[in-house]
Amino acid sequence: MxxxxxxxxxxxxxxxxxxxxxxxxxxxxxxxGYVSLLKIAKVKEPLYVKYFDQNICLVNDGYIWLQQFPLGKQHSVTTMFDERGQIVQWYIDICSMNGVSEDNVPWMDDLYLDIVVLPSGEVIQKDSEELDEALLHGTIDQFLYNLARQEVNLINSLIKDGSFTLLQLSEEHKDMLLQKIQK
Structure with a gap:
């Protein structure tokens, strides 16, 4: 696999x-765990996604992407900030594991399912069919399939009751890493 x-x-x-x-x-x-920050100065072209009836810019000049890789968990969170420092969205990847490479760069092994949380509080589930196809084609086994489904259910319930702390920590983690860049 x-x-x-x-x-x-x-x-x-x-x-x-x-x-x-x-x-x-x-x-x-x-x-x-690990936190990483990508401060984007210049892009070839902006990246937009459409949710419902609104186009949302995810990447453009001046944007910042913060990624949180909690150790021992089956998720990673990317917080996307626009050029004014406003949160555009939180993107939660469900993963089999988080780790760090030999050259000390954090990573996660993606398990297809994703959750998007918008600043308005709207929650969007993504890529359920990709998870089903991965199981069907043998890319993942039943254990990983069940793990992904359980994790997405857990995170959805934490988001619903306001206790998914990575969302609240994103500003603090961004500010901390920005200080490292600005030194």
């Missing part, structure tokens, strides 16, 4: 022409 591994530095992302990057390992009462 081969899952898509996504790295915090997004070094393979050709859309981004100029960038700054910082990361840290954190161990606090609320979070244990």
């Amino acid at each position: 081969h899952l898509k591994r996504k790295y915090g530095d997004r070094s393979d992302w050709n859309r981004v022409l100029e960038r700054e990057y910082a990361q840290s390992y954190l161990e606090t009462d609320l979070f244990k």
Whole structure:
């Protein structure tokens, strides 16, 4: 089985022409794991997605992507900030595991399912059919399929009752990593 591994530095992302990057390992009462920050200075072209009837820009000059990789968890959260520092969305990837590469870059192995949380509070479920296809084609086994479904249910219930702390920590983690870049 081969899952898509996504790295915090997004070094393979050709859309981004100029960038700054910082990361840290954190161990606090609320979070244990890696956080990475991609400060996007210049892009080839902006990236838009359509949710319902609105087009939302996810990447453009001046945008910041913060990624949180909690150790021992089956998810990773990317918070996308616009050029004014306003949150555009939280993108929660369900993954089989988070880790760190030999050259110390955090990564996660993507399990297809995603949850988008908009600042308005709207929650969007994504890619359920991709998870089903991965099981059907043998890309993942029943264990990983069940793991993904259980994790998405857990996170949805945490979001619903306001206790998914990574959403609340995103501003704090962004500010901390921005200080590393600006030094």
